[in-house]
Amino acid sequence: MALINESHPEEFLLLGFADHPWLELPLFVVLLITYPMAMLGNIAIILVAKLDSRLHSPMYFFLMNLSFLDMCYTTSFVPQMLVNLGSTKKTISYMGCVVQLYFFHMMGGTECLLLALMSFDRYVAICRPLHYSLIMNQQICILLVSIVWLSGMTYAISQATVTLQLPLCGHNTLDHLLCEIPVLIKTACGEKSANELTLSVVCIFIVAVPLCLILTSYACIGNAVLKMKSSEGRKKAFGTCSSHLLVVFLFFGPVISMYLQPPSSITRDQPKFMALFYGVVTPTLNPFIYTLRNKDVKGALVHLMRRISNSK
Numbered sequence: 001m002a003l004i005n006e007s008h009p010e011e012f013l014l015l016g017f018a019d020h021p022w023l024e025l026p027l028f029v030v031l032l033i034t035y036p037m038a039m040l041g042n043i044a045i046i047l048v049a050k051l052d053s054r055l056h057s058p059m060y061f062f063l064m065n066l067s068f069l070d071m072c073y074t075t076s077f078v079p080q081m082l083v084n085l086g087s088t089k090k091t092i093s094y095m096g097c098v099v100q101l102y103f104f105h106m107m108g109g110t111e112c113l114l115l116a117l118m119s120f121d122r123y124v125a126i127c128r129p130l131h132y133s134l135i136m137n138q139q140i141c142i143l144l145v146s147i148v149w150l151s152g153m154t155y156a157i158s159q160a161t162v163t164l165q166l167p168l169c170g171h172n173t174l175d176h177l178l179c180e181i182p183v184l185i186k187t188a189c190g191e192k193s194a195n196e197l198t199l200s201v202v203c204i205f206i207v208a209v210p211l212c213l214i215l216t217s218y219a220c221i222g223n224a225v226l227k228m229k230s231s232e233g234r235k236k237a238f239g240t241c242s243s244h245l246l247v248v249f250l251f252f253g254p255v256i257s258m259y260l261q262p263p264s265s266i267t268r269d270q271p272k273f274m275a276l277f278y279g280v281v282t283p284t285l286n287p288f289i290y291t292l293r294n295k296d297v298k299g300a301l302v303h304l305m306r307r308i309s310n311s312k
Helices: 021-051 058-075 078-085 094-127 129-135 138-164 181-187 193-226 231-259 270-293 295-311
Strands: 011-014 091-093
Touching: 011 094, 021 058, 021 078, 021 270, 021 295, 058 078, 058 094, 058 138, 058 270, 078 091, 091 094, 094 129, 094 138, 094 181, 094 193, 094 231, 138 181, 138 193, 181 193, 193 231, 231 270, 270 295
Parallel strands: none
Antiparallel strands: 011 091
């Protein structure tokens, strides 16, 4: 383990899958394919939501924010990971690590809250349809999204700043693919139980509370859908809600396994696979989930493609 004499290292050595070098080439190829797919898929969602007037509703406004968020989320670490996987020198500068730490957790915290906001939107649309346009008007939607982004930013700044104050005792080796709070806490020396407790408490509000709100919203939605007399209405409600629920479980499952347990109890390779899942797999699958399960998005996407081909 490398030792340094400074208050913080000039760079961190990211071990990644050093114990399993045979994984590096397949992982490099997978990331090289999935990263452009994630970017193109989310750009397509943003374009159709912006350009098609039929999608100018709160649900697609939130979906557009989710797509932009996923693009930023995966970009916060995948390019750096590709560079490291493609070279023998697997390092990241201290400032690069700090920037990655802030952006990665800001996007993660924001996504937890945004998914909860999207479930609230579906709850109002299905359970309070007569009041939907009043409750979810444009000003309210912009205000709610702004609060979500500011909350995610506050979470990242507070937790990352506290974590960066921990002494590293000269160690600059991180057994991970990127700079992430639980791994930095685990690497730090000295007394860190307060940091672990703070992270767990904050994550209850940023992860557990939004998840409980989502599940409560969908319990109410399920009850309302079962009472619908129209089979077409039930089918449409199920289509839009099932897409969102699938995204929720894909994202929250790995996040809970990482952030709602003490960093000291996390196994060695767990952070690596979890980070790949909620930072790469979910942003790549989200556009396909919403496109394949949503008739309006599919129609708008086909319409956009026709407009592009006709203009050529």
